[in-house]
Amino acid sequence: MTGESTRTHLxxxxxxxxxFPNVMAAESTRHGGVSPEPFASLNLGINTDDDPANVTENRRRFFAAIGADEASVASSYQVHGTSVLVVSEPGRFEGYDALITNKPAIWVGVTVADCVPILIYDRTNQAVAAIHAGWRGTVGEIVSKALAMMHNQYGTVATDCNAYVGTCIDECSFEVGPEVGEQFASAFKRIDPTTKKDCVDLKGANRQQLIDFGIPASQIAVSPFSTIEHNTDYFSYRAEKGQTGRMLAVIGILG
Structure with a gap:
């Protein structure tokens, strides 16, 4: 399913x-904040070189816009791994690239600036997941691991889930070396005719993990936006050579 979405300024x-009126999910843009270049303007990344006061104000604006309290958010310092955190209380953690919870009024979120954010909602068990998947996390099947953890913890089954594969670097822009390309199935890479390098489809590879778990394709949406092609609206680590802000993708069950 193509990723239909409603985009506001923020x-x-x-x-x-x-x-599902009891669930709220959102993915930030780069607009509506106070940060100057190269973080202009809605930089939500805590671990960037931006002035922390700017990030604090940006996060206040974002959470106010979506009707959430930042004190109710659980997030992690991400390490491009495949560890999944079962969240029982809000807070800032370290070493996890996926967070799951069935606690109402707790939001789970991940920051991105080319990597893929994946959001999942289990409507029967009222559980959610926020996942950060770069190429390492994708190869390590972090989506599959998060879904397996949801099944073990909450009894999640595939047909009860809706999922969103968010805005990231698209296949047309994600050139990689052979040491990375060889780790992806042929269905999710192509050879660029000009550079002769592999171009990897992170959206497609992570969508496939959702399907392999059994989530119907009609219950999966994929963002139509690209951090490279739509760099005026989204931060891109690659396009901006590492000096840029971060978007935030969050999901939670309303209390």
Missing amino acids: YTKPTIFSD
Whole structure:
């Protein structure tokens, strides 16, 4: 399913969750904040070189816009790994690239600036997941591991899930060396005719992990936006050579 979404100035709201009034999911843009270049303007990344006061104000604006309290958010210092945190209380953690919870009024979130954010909602068990998947996390099947953890913890089954594969670097822009390309199935890479390098489809590879778990394709949406092609609206680590801000993708069950 193509990723239909409702985009405001500050954030995109994936419509794949719109039939469920008790869940809120959002993905920030780079607009509406106070940060100067090269972090202009809604930089939500705590671990960037931006002035912390700017990030604090940006996060206040974002959470106010989506109707959330930042004190109710659980997030992690991400390490491009495959560890999944079962969240029982809000806070700032370290070493996890996926967070799951079934606690109402707790938001789980991940920061990105080319990597893929994946949001999942289990409507029967009222559980959610926020996942950060770069190429390492994708190869390590972090989406599959997060879903397995949801099944073990909450009894999640595939047909009860809706999922969103968010804005990231698209296949047309993600050139990689052979040491990375060889780790991806042929279905998710192509050879660029000009550079002769592999171009990897992170969206497609992570969507496939959702499907392999058994989530129907009709219950999966994929963002139509690209951090490279739509760099005026989204931060891109690659396009901006590492000096840029971070978006935030969050999901939570309303209390």
